[in-house]
Amino acid sequence: MPELPEVETVRRGLLPVMEGQVIAQALVNRPDLRWPFPPRMAERLTGARVLALRRRSKYILADLSTGETLLIHLGMSGRMLISGAVVGEFHHHHPAPEKHDHVVLDMEGGARVTFNDARRFGAMDLLDTAGADRHPLLTDIGPEPLGNGFSESYLVAHLAGKNTPIKSALLDQHLVAGLGNIYVCETLYRARIHPARKAGDLTRGQAASLVPIIREVLTEAIEAGGSSLRDYRQADGELGYFQHSFQVYGREGDPCATPGCGSVIGRIVQSGRSSFFCPTCQG
DNA sequence: ATGGGGGCCTGCCGGC
């Protein structure tokens, strides 16, 4: 699932069942995901109260009363499923365990949060809350695209002189946090910039224009509850619907949405990833 | 230093 809007949607879904609540019991069903879990992870989680549930880039961070922070990354296929919570008038029971249920958090209030990840590109770790920013996975990440640290002057300065295609530059988490293949494709379409264009060859105006466009695409996607592809669902089981707003992603061969354009969406492969674009609008 | 490609895993879809 998970680019920034999907991770933010998951975080918001988890808030009512996790923030301020105690983890009555943590169950860890395997020793690792992408990397080994930290030692005694289940014991270190059990009994802890979740003081805050934050997001940094595509990571969810749960600050615990123990002074540790649980770091969660959903990888490509990770999901956080909520069951047993009272939602509206309906009380949901716990469903039968499923394949790839790797970590289960039973909250004191009765809700259960299950981390399910078929491909196991996801990750969990425990780190000292005080030094969380210095965690190896977090320390080199660029500014939050919806925060004040991401400005037109910042992006213009950091794209200048770059030899790499703008598509790759925007996917680089060191430049700006949280963008993935979908939202970079949609951003470049709205900015009318070809994905293979060298980042350093953009005009200052083009580079600057990317900032409000990135903010707009991400904000719209968050408001839509993210994008649901394949079996991805929000934590509460609802489907996000931003995928209906894709103008290029996954639309190879479809007509370009720009009125009067008349071209069809094309696809090229860059660094092994598909880039979708309009050859006319983004010429 | 910077940029490109491989690899990690499983599941799904389309084509034969």
Add this chain to the structure above:
DNA sequence: TGCCGGCAGGCCCCCA
């Protein structure tokens, strides 16, 4: 129906 190749939202690591 069944098998197989290709593809997938991420990101670390190695190599040139």
